[in-house]
Amino acid sequence: MxxxxxxxxxxxxxxxxxxxxxxxxxxxxxxxxxxxxxxxxxxxxxxxxxxxxxxxxxxxxxxxxxxxxxxxxxxxxxxxxxxxxxxxxxxxxxxxxxxxxxxxxxxxxxxxxxxxxxxxxxxxxxxxxxxxxxxxxxxxxxxxxxxxxxxxxxxxxxxxxxxxxxxxxxxxxxxxxxxxxxxxxxxxxxxxxxxxxxxxxxxxxxxxxxxxxxxxxxxxxxxxGEDIDARIIDWLVSGFKEEHNIDLRQDRMALQRLKDAAEKAKCELSSVRETEVNLPFIISSGRNEALHLQRTLTRATLEELSDxxxxxxxxxxxxxxxxxxxxxxxxxxxxxxxxxxxxxxxxxxxxxxxxxxxxxxxxxxxxxxxxxxxxxxxxxxxxxxxxxxDVTPHALGIMTFGSYFEELIPQNTTVPTHRTKIFTTSRDNQTAVKILVMQGESQRAEENELLGEFILTGLRRAPKGQVEIEVTFEINADGIVSVRAKDLETGLEQSIQVTATSGLTREEIKTMMDNAKDDLVDRRTSEEFEAAKQEAEKLIAEIEKLFPQVQQIVASSDFGRDAIEKARAIVEKARAAIERRDAAAVKEQIEGLTRTHRMFKGVVAKT
The missing domain is CATH 3.30.420.40 (ATPase, nucleotide binding domain)
Structure with a gap:
């Protein structure tokens, strides 16, 4: 599965x-x-x-x-x-x-x-x-x-x-x-x-x-928690300004240090009653002297700041x-x-x-x-x-004449669900209606979030209020909304799946997907290479440590000298592969390095 x-x-x-x-x-x-x-x-x-x-x-x-x-x-x-x-x-x-x-x-x-x-x-x-x-x-x-x-x-x-x-x-x-x-x-x-x-x-x-x-x-x-951190940062910044007349917010690095310190202090105050915020060399003054920030934050002060x-x-x-x-x-x-x-x-x-x-x-x-x-x-x-x-967290509906929000699906309705309501034209001889799909809790349409819009055309010319339009809202289990509008007289229908815009077009998403893939391939290989390199370098260091001893022991025989030359060649090959950042080659050399290391250890152990 x-x-x-x-x-x-x-x-x-x-x-x-x-x-x-x-x-x-x-x-x-x-x-x-x-x-x-x-x-x-x-x-x-x-x-x-x-x-x-x-x-x-x-x-x-x-x-x-x-x-x-x-x-x-x-x-x-x-x-x-x-x-x-x-x-x-x-x-x-x-x-x-x-x-x-x-x-x-x-x-x-x-x-x-x-x-x-x-x-x-x-x-x-x-x-x-x-x-x-x-x-x-x-x-x-x-x-x-x-x-x-x-x-x-x-x-x-x-x-x-x-x-x-x-x-x-x-x-x-x-x-x-x-x-x-x-x-x-x-x-x-x-x-x-x-x-x-x-x-x-x-x-x-x-x-x-x-x-x-x-x-x-x-x-x-x-x-x-970010907002509570921000309150601590404000408290630290205003205290420092009173003391030195310098606004730490103007320095991005100082701001990041403050952010780190605020988060750390907040976490510590869950288990202790007070903590010291100590940031040496936070900024240098106009006279080029280094200034330090040092203040004690108590749990009571934090509670007051975030109350x-x-x-x-x-x-x-x-x-x-x-x-x-x-x-x-x-x-x-x-x-x-x-x-x-x-x-x-x-x-x-x-x-x-x-x-x-x-x-x-x-x-x-x-x-x-x-x-x-x-x-x-x-x-x-x-x-x-x-x-x-689950339920829908916000009410869903459409904008009606006079910029009002007409709710079709109330907040906290169990999903999946669908609801239907009948609307009429708002002016004489109106041949098209624009359906604006909205989400929110306000009765004023402009205060809510616009999710999408579509137009139903081909309506019969008639005095306002005579042509009836049936609007149906549907929400699936993912919370994605689709809306249908139907002219009850002719059966003409128009619908929209509200794929709310995240602000990205399909083309942009595709390009970003491709870029992300490239980056992943790049990152994966570099991680793979780093792991292999570390292992190879460790083995090389061990082998080189044993070289002098092994040389002494086996130098008298041709076979021994041959083995040492081979070992040197393996080490050089591994070094070259590391130099080229070739993960596959480094991995290949690890086997030879492991064999050499085992052999060297065996030779030294026998004596």
Whole structure:
């Protein structure tokens, strides 16, 4: 049976998992870590770096290192979230050709799905190294509150990375799958998911025989640990400005060091009461003297700095309970997901609101990827008894006369679903209607997200209000929307599948896929070469250490001198292959080197 990997594509870190022999497991990366930073960098030599290696050089290469790209995916250039990112990021963000967002690294423009694809490609490689075989199918998770454009852009990223994304599922839903996996329970559960860049709350009913039904979901796709880091950075910057009258934000390298220090301090304060932020030589003053930043941050100060952000998550929880028409006491379990839920203040705020101790039985960083892997296995294995009923996080409808938003599918409707409504013409002798498909919660159309548009023509000329048009909305299990409009009199029909634009055309996606493939081939071979080179160099060093002794022992016989010449030739050949960076040749020479090493050791041992 084909293997399907589950990928949690996170704002700060990403994680990949698989179901092996019926058990979901997280796959560690080459460094042995179970999560990989969602960071991408391009070096001076034009080499792409992903993950830990990108994070390690972020300070010295701040301008060409991307973090938190997920906060920009599927967004329009003029959105307030993008404006915020442009103002605070150490890398350059520019407007793309389709009113979308592009990131500039070493003078080359990348779309956001391309950056996310590099992270997904890294997760694919981690899984392939572990499994020892190629992987092509994946289930990728997204925040529950992502709109159609953001979901489509994530799907595009998967395609660019060479993955067939067989399903996009919501992160809190994935966490619930993992929480309920293999346990025959019947419970109403709230999943509070506070991650690096996004916040979600979902309420689910877990029933017997593996039925997971989402009742309501809500969130904020621009609220997460990054915002708490930003508050710490502001606090450090303003303190430094008061003391030295220098704004550290003007220096990209200083800003990246502050970002690192803020994240580290935040994490430390989950287990200690205070921590010292110490950044020597952070900047030099006008008089060329080096200035240091040294401040003590207490847990109480951090809680004060982030108080309104935590409060915002609780307000969203309150609203979600109202939407689900549930009382607090009807929630039987609260599951905490996402790295931010390690913060004591968040745990106590959740406990105070739900009036019960939250469940910390799942691993906050791994549970989402595990849930994605469980869903992946269920999709390819018919024997698995599991039914997942998710909901649409935003209302769907069309724009009507006067720029109003007419809802057809309400928020929190179980998908797949379809709804039909009848509309009429808005002016006399109207022969065509334009259907504008929108998603959002506002009654004013312009405040919602436009997903697509199409025109139904050939209507009969008649006074306004006489021609009836039937509009049908349909959402499939992936959350992809299609809309049909039909003239009830003539039966004429026009439809559109709303493949929400991620801001990329099919041609662009194809080009990016090809580029990503080239890069992967390049990276794979260089990794292969590095591994072979290390092994060969180790053997060469061992052989050379034994050379003088062996020479002394066997120099008297012709056979011995011959063997030594052969050994020298093998070492030289291996050196030449390393020089040429020829991985296959180096691998070939390893065999000869191993034989020589064994023979040398044998000769020395006999004496």
């Amino acid at each position: 084909e293997k399907v990997i589950g990928i949690d594509l996170g704002t700060t870190n990403s994680c990949v998992a698989i179901v092996e022999n019926g058990t979901p497991v997280v796959i560690p990366n080459r460094g042995g870590y179970k999560t990989t930073p969602s960071m991408v960098a391009v070096t001076e030599a034009g080499k792409r770096l992903v993950g830990h290696i990108a994070k390690r050089q972020a300070i010295t290469n701040a301008e060409n290192t991307v973090y938190a790209a997920k906060r920009l995916i599927g967004r329009k250039w003029n959105s307030p979230q993008v404006k915020n990112a442009v103002a605070t990021s150490s890398y350059r963000i520019v407007e793309g050709p389709h009113n979308d967002v592009r990131i500039v690294l070493r003078d080359k423009e990348f779309s956001v799905p391309e950056i996310s694809a590099m992270v997904l490609q890294e997760m694919k490689v981690i899984a392939e190294d572990y499994l020892g075989e190629a992987v092509s199918k994946a289930v990728v998770t997204v925040p529950a509150y992502f709109n159609d454009n953001q979901r489509q852009a994530t799907k595009d990223a998967g395609e660019i990375a060479g993955l067939d994304v067989i399903r996009i599922i919501n992160e809190p839903t994935a966490a619930a799958l993992s929480y309920g996996f293999g346990r025959n329970i019947e419970k109403t559960v709230a999943v509070y998911d506070f991650g690096g860049g996004t916040f979600d709350i979902s309420i689910l009913e877990i029933g017997a025989h593996g039925v997971f039904k989402v009742i309501a979901t809500a969130g904020d796709t621009f609220l997460g 309104d952000l935590i409060e915002r998550t609780i307000d969203i929880c309150k609203q979600t309970l109202e939407d689900a028409k549930l009382e607090k006491n009807e929630i039987e379990e609260v599951v905490l997901v996402g790295g931010m839920t390690r913060m004591p203040k968040i745990q106590s705020a959740v406990q105070a609101f739900f009036e019960k101790e939250p469940n910390k039985g799942v691993h906050p960083d791994e549970v989402v990827a595990l849930g994605a892997a469980i869903q992946g296995a269920a999709l390819v294995d018919d024997r698995q008894e599991m039914v997942l009923l």
